[in-house]
Amino acid sequence: MIPRWPNRDTWFLIALGGALGFYVLLILAMLVVDAAYTRFDVIWRAVHDPDILFAVKLSVFSCTISALLSVLVAVPIGYLMSRMRFPGRTLIDVCLDIPIVLPPLVIGLSLLILFQTSAGRALESWFQALTGSRITYEVPAVILAQFMVACAFAVRTMRATFDQTNPRAEQVALTLGCTRAQAFRLVALPEAWKGVITAGTLAWARALGEFGPILVFAGATRQRTEVLSTTVFLELSVGRLDTAVAVSLLMILIAVLVLVLVRRWGALGEGAR
Amino acid sequence: MLRISKLTVEAGTFSLRDINLHVPQGSYAILMGATGLGKTTLLEAICGLRRLTHGTIQLDGRAVEALPARERGIGYVPQDLALFTTMTVAENIGFALHIRHVPASEEQARVQELANLLGISQLLERMPAALSGGEKQRVALGRALAAKPRVLLLDEPFSALDDQTREDMYALMRAVRHATGATVLHVTHSRSEAQALGDHRLVLDQGRIVEQTPQVPATAPTSST
Numbered sequence: 457m458i459p460r461w462p463n464r465d466t467w468f469l470i471a472l473g474g475a476l477g478f479y480v481l482l483i484l485a486m487l488v489v490d491a492a493y494t495r496f497d498v499i500w501r502a503v504h505d506p507d508i509l510f511a512v513k514l515s516v517f518s519c520t521i522s523a524l525l526s527v528l529v530a531v532p533i534g535y536l537m538s539r540m541r542f543p544g545r546t547l548i549d550v551c552l553d554i555p556i557v558l559p560p561l562v563i564g565l566s567l568l569i570l571f572q573t574s575a576g577r578a579l580e581s582w583f584q585a586l587t588g589s590r591i592t593y594e595v596p597a598v599i600l601a602q603f604m605v606a607c608a609f610a611v612r613t614m615r616a617t618f619d620q621t622n623p624r625a626e627q628v629a630l631t632l633g634c635t636r637a638q639a640f641r642l643v644a645l646p647e648a649w650k651g652v653i654t655a656g657t658l659a660w661a662r663a664l665g666e667f668g669p670i671l672v673f674a675g676a677t678r679q680r681t682e683v684l685s686t687t688v689f690l691e692l693s694v695g696r697l698d699t700a701v702a703v704s705l706l707m708i709l710i711a712v713l714v715l716v717l718v719r720r721w722g723a724l725g726e727g728a729r
Numbered sequence: 730m731l732r733i734s735k736l737t738v739e740a741g742t743f744s745l746r747d748i749n750l751h752v753p754q755g756s757y758a759i760l761m762g763a764t765g766l767g768k769t770t771l772l773e774a775i776c777g778l779r780r781l782t783h784g785t786i787q788l789d790g791r792a793v794e795a796l797p798a799r800e801r802g803i804g805y806v807p808q809d810l811a812l813f814t815t816m817t818v819a820e821n822i823g824f825a826l827h828i829r830h831v832p833a834s835e836e837q838a839r840v841q842e843l844a845n846l847l848g849i850s851q852l853l854e855r856m857p858a859a860l861s862g863g864e865k866q867r868v869a870l871g872r873a874l875a876a877k878p879r880v881l882l883l884d885e886p887f888s889a890l891d892d893q894t895r896e897d898m899y900a901l902m903r904a905v906r907h908a909t910g911a912t913v914l915h916v917t918h919s920r921s922e923a924q925a926l927g928d929h930r931l932v933l934d935q936g937r938i939v940e941q942t943p944q945v946p947a948t949a950p951t952s953s954t
Contacts, residue, residue, distance in 0.1 A: 624811035630798040631776050631805040632825040633876065642828075646815040 487708065494701040502702040507678050508687055511703075515683040516710065518595065519663040522602035526610040526659035527652060534614025534655075535640060539623060555608035563604050564672025568592065597674035598681050602663035609662050610655040617651025618644065657718050664711055684710075730754040731775070731880050731912055736784030738767075738774045745770055745936045748784070752880075752929060757906055757913045759927030761920075766933050768916045769808065772882045775914070776805045788879055804873030804881040804911070808888065810865050812857040818868050819844075819853040825876035843871040846908055847901065863894040867901070874909060883915040887922060899925045 462470075502508050537549060555563060570576045571592050580591050591597055621644065629639040645652075667685040670676075676686040684707045691700035736748040745767045752758040762768050773779040775786055777798030786794045793801045813821050819840050820827075826836040844850040847867040857865060866886055873881060887895045903926070906913060917923060923930060932940035 622809065622811055624807050624809055625813055627773075627776075627778050627798075628805060628807060628811045628872075629813075629824070630778065631801070631803055632872070633799045633828040635799065638828065642824075643813055647813075649815070 487705075490701050490705055490708075494698045494705065498698045499702040499705060502699055502706065507682065508684075508703060508706075510679050511682045511684050511687045512706065512710070514595065514598065514681075515664060515685075515707075516714075518598045518602055518683060519660050522599050522606050522663045523610075523656050523660035525599070525603050526607040526663075527656045529607055530610035530614045530655050530659070531645070531648075531652060533611050534616075534651075535618050535644065537611075537615050538618035539626075552608060552611050555605050556612070560605065560666065560668030561672055564601055564669030567597075567601060567604065567669065567673045592673065593675045593677070593681060595674075595681065598670055598683060601669035601673045602666045604669060605666055606659035606662040610659040613655040613658055614648070614651055617648045617655070621647045653718065653721075657715050660714060660718070661711055664707065730787070730789055731758075731914060732787040733775070734785045734787075736771075736774065736786065737782040738770055738779055739782050740770055740779065743767065743770070744782075745774070748936075748938055750931055750938050750941060752912055752914055754789070755910055755912055756929045757902075757915065757927050758929040758931055759923040760914060760916045760931045760933060761918065761923060762933030764918070767936055768933055769884055771933070772805070772884050772914070772916060775880075775882060776803050777801050802876075802879050804876070804878035806866075806869045806873050806881070806883045806886050808884045808886070810869040810886075812865060812868055812872070814857050816857075817853065818849065818855050818857070818860070821857065821868055822853075822871040822875055824872060829876065839875060840871075843874055846905065847871050862890055863898065866890065866898060870901075870905065874905065874911070877909070878911060881909075881911045881913045883913065885916050885918070888918070895922070902926055 503512075533552070537545070537552070558566075571580055583596065584590050587596075589596060591600065625647065626636075626639040626643050629643045630636070634642065665685060667689065670681070670683060670686060671689065674681040676682055676690055678690075682690070684703055687703045688700045688707075691697075691703060731750075731752040733748055733750045736745065738745045748771065750758075760768055760771070770779060774781055777793070777796060777800075781794055784794065785792055788802065813824065816824070819837075822843055823836045823840045826839060831839075840853070841850070844853055847870060849864060849867045849871065852860065852864060852868070857868065860868065869886070887898050890898060899922070902913075905911075915922075915926060928943065930940065930942050931938055
């Protein structure tokens with residue numbers, strides 16, 4: 457018998473579709489009004505402006521480095537927090553969420569204060585001797601400010617990923633002759649591949665949108681520490697709203713392009729195994 | 730030979746106390762007991778996946794309780810099989826040899842030998858997700874046997890199979906036992922499984938082994954492999 461329409465399931469499906477439609481429409485509406493607000497010649501001028509071009513390059517570079525660093529740190533932390541039980545674990549768990557709940561400006565301020573302490577100054581001197589560049593108000597500050605927030609999101613993602621993978625497979629690997637490190641590298645990590653890609657893309661996207669800590673800790677100096685999010689701020693502050701919107705559209709385009717490429721690469725990597 | 734003396738394991742609020750058992754060389758021992766009484770915990774302790782509070786575990790006369798899991802020479806098939814989902818069937822079976830840096834040609838030959846024994850030669854390039862329940866059981870068994878373990882521990886390996894597949898697996902286990910000569914400790918709830926395979930019966934109750942009796946399997950081991 458064909459079920460009557462509409463029935464209880466229909467209303468449930470309509471509710472699900474309604475939530476999806478509402479949110480997607482809101483996102484699309486923002487993009488459409490952004491695109492309608494500015495003109496093509498403004499966008500064209502923006503992508504040929506040396507200052508904005510520098511911000512594009514620095515954004516892509518710093519976001520990539522901070523996303524890679526985030527994954528590098530988040531994978532072992534996520535594994536540790538998922539698999540091991542140790543004293544103080546709950547406290548550390550709360551600590552790992554602090555960068556997510558803290559106002560971004562406070563993170564920048566805290567970093568700035570940290571680098572004013574004797575330990576921070578020693579670290580900065582060591583870094584300068586090694587690379588010839590300072591940390592604060594330079595590109596490393598941009599990367600560190602992005603990393604501080606992006607890494608927290610990557611850690612959450614990796615923890616959830618390892619929580620969902622079966623630890624029994626690693627235990628079997630131990631009985632088959634693996635050390636714990638081998639079981640992690642050969643069994644746990646390949647099974648968490650999708651999560652690693654998700655953590656990396658999430659960290660990259662979060663880093664691209666980061667603004668507050670960069671402004672406080674790295675400044676917004678043109679051709680030096682200016683990234684796209686600070687460009688939008690600088691353009692807004694001098695009243696060039698159409699350029700700010702053009703740069704915003706550019707950010708969206710770059711973000712979509714990178715996220716699609718990374719996910720495609722991730723899917724290829726999964727298929728290759 | 731597997732001998733356990735005065736073994737105590739504490740896992741949170743649960744504990745196994747003063748476990749003594751003996752599985753003679755080449756025997757097929759069946760460990761029975763109600764759910765939640767610690768059969769899996771006992772297997773994990775024997776494998777080296779759980780720390781003992783007290784007691785000794787001997788394999789062929791050698792104390793192994795202080796050794797890490799990788800050095801005990803025990804093959805383990807857990808209840809959920811836990812196949813390596815990102816590896817092919819051949820890679821799963823050859824994993825223990827790969828870890829030991831066995832030459833590729835030797836590894837390949839051993840994988841092929843086990844695949845022939847287990848009747849899964851045609852599945853070697855498949856991924857675990859593309860296998861049926863019975864095929865997965867065979868792969869898990871092959872993976873545990875690859876490094877020629879002295880003792881094989883099986884944790885309710887056939888509980889999720891249909892009757893026909895289970896009967897096939899009984900026949901296969903007899904063939905495997907005949908071919909490898911391994912000492913087996915097999916956990917099950919099924920009396921028919923115990924009757925069909927075991928020549929030694931152990932019963933776990935209230936955290937202790939309350940019965941250890943030799944028994945004659947319903948069907949004698951076959952000589953074909």
